[in-house]
Amino acid sequence: MGAEQPLPTGEDDQPIQGFLTYRLSRVQTKLNAQAHALLQPHDGLTLSKWRILALVGAAGETRLSDLSRSADLDKGLLSRNLKSLIEDTLVASNGDKTDQRVQRLSLTPKGRALFDRVLPRMRERQARLRAALTVEELEALESALPKLEAAADWRGNPS
Amino acid sequence: MGAEQPLPTGEDDQPIQGFLTYRLSRVQTKLNAQAHALLQPHDGLTLSKWRILALVGAAGETRLSDLSRSADLDKGLLSRNLKSLIEDTLVASNGDKTDQRVQRLSLTPKGRALFDRVLPRMRERQARLRAALTVEELEALESALPKLEAAADWRGNPS
DNA sequence: TATTGTTATACTCTATAACTATA
DNA sequence: TATAGTTATAGAGTATAACAATA
Numbered sequence: 118m119g120a121e122q123p124l125p126t127g128e129d130d131q132p133i134q135g136f137l138t139y140r141l142s143r144v145q146t147k148l149n150a151q152a153h154a155l156l157q158p159h160d161g162l163t164l165s166k167w168r169i170l171a172l173v174g175a176a177g178e179t180r181l182s183d184l185s186r187s188a189d190l191d192k193g194l195l196s197r198n199l200k201s202l203i204e205d206t207l208v209a210s211n212g213d214k215t216d217q218r219v220q221r222l223s224l225t226p227k228g229r230a231l232f233d234r235v236l237p238r239m240r241e242r243q244a245r246l247r248a249a250l251t252v253e254e255l256e257a258l259e260s261a262l263p264k265l266e267a268a269a270d271w272r273g274n275p276s
Numbered sequence: 277m278g279a280e281q282p283l284p285t286g287e288d289d290q291p292i293q294g295f296l297t298y299r300l301s302r303v304q305t306k307l308n309a310q311a312h313a314l315l316q317p318h319d320g321l322t323l324s325k326w327r328i329l330a331l332v333g334a335a336g337e338t339r340l341s342d343l344s345r346s347a348d349l350d351k352g353l354l355s356r357n358l359k360s361l362i363e364d365t366l367v368a369s370n371g372d373k374t375d376q377r378v379q380r381l382s383l384t385p386k387g388r389a390l391f392d393r394v395l396p397r398m399r400e401r402q403a404r405l406r407a408a409l410t411v412e413e414l415e416a417l418e419s420a421l422p423k424l425e426a427a428a429d430w431r432g433n434p435s
Numbered sequence: 436t437a438t439t440g441t442t443a444t445a446c447t448c449t450a451t452a453a454c455t456a457t458a
Numbered sequence: 459t460a461t462a463g464t465t466a467t468a469g470a471g472t473a474t475a476a477c478a479a480t481a
Contacts (some may be wrong), residue, residue, distance in 0.1 A: 127316065133330040136402050138307050140421050141346065145304045146472085147428035148297050153473095154431050163447070171292040182462055188293065189450070218457045218462040221470055236334030238432060239397065243295050249427035250420050261409050262299050268408035269306035272313050273397060312449095312470095322470065341439060350472070355441055377439040377480050389445085 155242060159235050160205065169198050170224070173208055174232040178223045180213075195240065207231060314401060318394050319364065326394065327355050329383070332367055333391040337382045339372075366390060 133139055156162040162170070172184055172190065181199065185192045199222065202208040207228035213219035224232060247255060277354055308323065315321040321329070331343055340358065344351045358381065361367040366387035372378035383391060406414055 131399075132334050133398075133404070134325060134334075136398070136404055137417070138402065140309065141300075141304060141307065144421050144425050144428070145300060147425050148300065149472085151428045151430065152297065165448075168292060168298070175291050181464080185462095190353070191451095192463070193450085193452095193465080194448075200464085216458070216462085220463075239292075239295070240290075242308070242430070243290070243297065245430055246296055246424060246427050249423045253412075254416040254420040254423070257413045258296070258420055261413040261417055262303050264403060264408045264413070266303050266306050268405050269303070269310045271310065271401070271404055273400070309449085326472075339439085351440070352442080352473085352475095353471075359441085375439085375481070379440075 144175055151242070152239075156235065160207075162231075162235065163198075165194065166198050166202060167239075169195065170202060170207060170228060170232055171236070171239075173222050174206065174224050174236075176222075178221055180219050180222060182219075184222075188276060202228070306332060310401070311398075314397055315394065319366075319390060320356075321394065323351065323388075326398070328354065329361060329366060329387060329391055330395070330398075332381050333388065333399050335381075337380055339378050339381055341378075343381075354391075361387070373382050 152164045156164060156167050168188070169184065169190075173179060174186055176183070181192060181195050184190060185195055199208060199210070200219075202205070203210050206225050209223050209225045209228075210220045211223075213221050307421060311323045311326075315323060315326050322386060327347070328343065328349075331347055335342070340354050343354055344348060358367060358369070362369050365384050368382050368384045368387075369379045370382075372380050409417070
């Protein structure tokens with residue numbers, strides 16, 4: 118067991134409300150509620166469904182395994198949400214001729230119409246969120262997020 | 277602004293993967309998984325339970341309605357988690373003499389011991405997350421989060 | 436009437452894994 | 459053996475609201 122250097126915390130008595138993760142979580146909760154409120158009037162879209170709809174729409178044509186890899190989404194979640202989107206005739210699923218395991222996914226006209234109706238609202242949301250920040254904050258945020266994502270892999274020493 | 281074309285991946289229409297909220301959500305998912313992994317070995321604490329335990333621990337003595345207000349937590353969530361914490365004899369609940377609706381909450385010795393055991397690990401986590409960022413990123417993040425929280429109140433124009 | 440706290444309902448999300456059918 | 463995708467399960471978070479007891 119190597120002696121580890123204590124990390125410079127600087128704020129050793131910080132209460133839990135001050136934890137970065139606590140405040141991130143609060144913001145995330147509010148952002149989710151906002152997304153829910155914006156999406157709900159549109160065919161009862163959930164955030165997951167909207168994201169999948171948008172990913173399929175952006176890809177033009179894709180498949181479940183590609184979405185799972187590129188967007189780092191669970192394939193079970195994808196499968197269940199896609200099933201629902203297909204039942205609502207928002208997404209079309211067509212068998213691939215050369216690989217019969219594969220379903221080729223694309224938006225139906227109805228799905229495309231929904232996508233085109235919702236996207237501007239979600240873009241406006243993004244624009245408003247960005248507008249609430251200074252350029253410096255925005256840039257720092259963009260560079261900080263992948264670092265936090267990487268640091269979230271730490272799992273502690275099994276002491 | 278001209279008419280926007282929802283092209284597959286143009287330059288001025290940012291794909292959904294680039295949305296700030298999308299990336300925040302990814303980070304949040306990983307942070308939650310990290311917290312879960314760190315807490316799980318300690319009496320199967322969930323993140324909610326840990327937070328409530330920590331809030332009670334920090335307050336010394338408090339009550340459900342105070343926690344709900346100060347930490348902006350749902351009282352149903354609080355009640356259910358507290359019930360479980362009380363069953364595990366981690367939190368003590370004592371009736372208030374002057375107001376019989378109120379339960380006064382505090383940590384039991386067992387709860388205090390768990391708190392004291394877990395807190396250093398969670399502090400180290402915070403320190404590591406902070407250490408992954410530059411001072412500028414950290415400061416920008418701290419000033420950006422409340423702004424995002426406020427901007428998340430926007431609900432769109434009912435067009 | 437308002438507040439404190441409990442409980443019920445219902446849905447979503449996350450994680451895991453068993454399972455099939457193809458390749 | 460590996461991959462594509464489905465399905466089941468279970469736990470956790472979230473939102474809403476009905477409800478009882480007390481103030």
